[in-house]
Amino acid sequence: MKDVIFKLIGIYYSYADSVPALVDINLEVERGEKLVIVGANGSGKSTLLKIMDALIFPQRGEFTAFGKVVDEREMRSNPYEFRKRVGLVFQDSDVQLFSPSVFDEVAFGPLQLSEEPEKVRDLVESILDDFGIGDLRDRPPHRLSGGEKKKVALASVMALNPEVLLLDEPTNGLDPRSRKWLVRKLLELNRKGTTVVTATHDLEIAKQLADRMVVMGEGHRIERTGASEEVFADEKLLLEANLI
Numbered sequence: 001m002k003d004v005i006f007k008l009i010g011i012y013y014s015y016a017d018s019v020p021a022l023v024d025i026n027l028e029v030e031r032g033e034k035l036v037i038v039g040a041n042g043s044g045k046s047t048l049l050k051i052m053d054a055l056i057f058p059q060r061g062e063f064t065a066f067g068k069v070v071d072e073r074e075m076r077s078n079p080y081e082f083r084k085r086v087g088l089v090f091q092d093s094d095v096q097l098f099s100p101s102v103f104d105e106v107a108f109g110p111l112q113l114s115e116e117p118e119k120v121r122d123l124v125e126s127i128l129d130d131f132g133i134g135d136l137r138d139r140p141p142h143r144l145s146g147g148e149k150k151k152v153a154l155a156s157v158m159a160l161n162p163e164v165l166l167l168d169e170p171t172n173g174l175d176p177r178s179r180k181w182l183v184r185k186l187l188e189l190n191r192k193g194t195t196v197v198t199a200t201h202d203l204e205i206a207k208q209l210a211d212r213m214v215v216m217g218e219g220h221r222i223e224r225t226g227a228s229e230e231v232f233a234d235e236k237l238l239l240e241a242n243l244i
C-alpha cells in the first residue's frame with residue numbers, strides 16, 4: 001500500500017520582493033522512495049527542498065508531513081519531532097557549518113536530541129571513519145576545501161539518521177571516488193528504508209538515485225513527475241527544461 005509521508009498541495013512561494021520561486025506545486029513523496037528533482041538554474045529546486053524541510057512556509061497551499069500540516073505555528077510549538085525525522089544537506093555548505101571543529105559539527109545534532117555524550121562520541125567516531133574524514137576532526141569546518149565541507153555537512157546530517165534525507169546538489173565539489181562512495185552510501189541507506197530526495201543538475205547522479213523524477217520548468221512549476229526511465233526517454237522535455 002502507498003504510504004505517503006509528504007504531501008504538497010497547490011504550493012506557491014515567493015521570496016520577499018522577488019519573482020515567484022515556486023508556482024502551484026503538487027507533489028507526493030512516498031516512504032522509502034528515491035525521488036530526484038531536476039531543473040535549470042533558478043527553477044526552484046532548492047526552494048522546494050526548503051519547503052520540505054520546513055525552513056520556509058508556503059504563502060499559498062499546504063505542506064503535510066507524516067499526516068500533519070507543517071506550518072510556522074506547528075514548527076514553533078513542536079520543532080524536534082520534525083527535525084528528528086527529516087534532514088537537509090544544503091547546496092551551500094557554508095550555510096550549514098558553524099561549529100569550531102569538524103568533530104563538534106557532527107556531534108551537534110545528536111547532542112541536541114539529548115543522546116548521551118558517551119554514545120555520541122562513539123557515533124561521531126564511526127561516522128568520521130565511514131566518511132574518511134577522521135583526520136579532519138579538529139579542523140574548523142569553515143577552513144576546509146569545498147568537497148571536504150560537503151562531506152562534513154553530509155556527515156552531520158546523516159549522524160541523525162533521519163527517516164527522510166533531503167539532499168541539495170550533494171555531489172557538488174566531490175571528486176569521482178567520493179561521488180561513487182556517496183551514491184553507494186545513499187543507496188544502502190535507502191535499502192534500509194530511508195527516503196531519499198535529491199535535487200541535482202547532474203543527470204548521471206539522477207540516473208543512479210531516482211526511482212521517480214520531478215522536472216522543474218523555467219516557470220517555477222513542475223513540468224513532469226514520472227518514473228525515471230520515462231523522463232530520461234523524453235528528450236524534448238529534457239531540452240525544454242534546459243537539462244541537455
Ligand SMILES: Nc1ncnc2c1ncn2[C@@H]1O[C@H](COP(=O)(O)OP(=O)(O)OP(=O)(O)O)[C@@H](O)[C@H]1O
Nearest residue numbers: 015018020021039040041042043044045046047048
Ligand atoms: N534568498 C533569496 N532571495 C530572493 N530570491 C531568491 C532567493 N533564493 C532564491 N531566489 C530566487 O528563487 C528562484 C528559485 O531559486 P532556487 O534557488 O530554488 O533555484 P534552484 O533550482 O535551486 O537553482 P540552482 O540550480 O541554481 O541551484 C530563483 O528565481 C531565485 O533567483
Ligand SMILES: [Mg+2]
Nearest residue numbers: 045046091168
Ligand atoms: Mg539550488
